[in-house]
């Protein structure tokens with residue numbers, strides 16, 4: 478039985494282990510990096526679904542090939558390692574931050590009981606763990622404080638007046654979209670149809686029908702803000718209840734620069750948080766994996782409830798303006 482850490486080192490060279498199962502390594506695609514390489518840019522985990530992960534985007538094909546080689550090498554024979562205190566970790570088990578071993582068999586049994594794919598469940602648990610382990614490097618590498626977001630905006634929007642804010646934001650939607658704007662409870666009864674209108678109507682009306690909107694367009698004639706009524710254009714609105722305005726920007730930058738999700742705008746909610754509007758993932762499987770990672774980094778899982786109300790720019794919240802602070806060119 479081969480120690481999985483030796484298998485990883487045989488493939489990747491010297492590994493600077495940070496825990497029993499996770500460490501920094503040289504990126505197998507380092508020669509493809511288009512930005513300077515830091516010592517903590519690439520990490521390998523041997524627990525769960527064994528994974529090499531690098532902060533650079535340009536090396537992705539080389540990293541993917543190495544991941545296949547790593548999983549093939551480790552998959553050849555089952556292994557187990559004894560951790561301090563006598564805990565035993567077997568191939569596929571996930572080591573939790575608390576030090577507890579989460580056995581693969583338990584993850585798989587739970588998934589099957591819930592009608593989910595067992596292999597995918599192990600991968601999701603591995604993504605959660607990967608995101609938890611690289612969080613501090615991610616927040617340092619992609620740091621994007623609020624003042625920097627304001628000054629980096631391709632278009633200067635933060636000082637525009639409320640009507641101008643609202644109409645600028647409306648232009649993000651395709652002209653035919655039916656958009657909901659209202660207050661949280663402006664939904665569910667036929668009289669709420671007046672809150673579901675085409676973009677052109679809203680352009681005339683202005684930001685006066687409520688403080689909230691939704692990242693998804695609805696079927697024309699809807700009066701209920703539910704996932705069943707969503708059709709066509711959809712944004713992924715990323716937010717966090719726990720991260721400060723100077724912290725959450727790192728997640729926006731990571732999604733935009735590393736994962737290449739098109740960023741449309743960032744909205745200051747006039748409260749404690751910022752919301753970033755991205756293109757929504759097209760593939761439900763990838764969306765689920767992204768969710769596992771974002772939640773582990775401190776994002777609100779409600780991001781993935783498509784009919785979730787979010788703050789609309791141009792409306793006032795207790796005397797403060799909900800406004801765009803970053804807008805794409």
Ligand SMILES: [Zn+2]
Nearest residue numbers: 504531533536
């Ligand atoms: Zn790399």
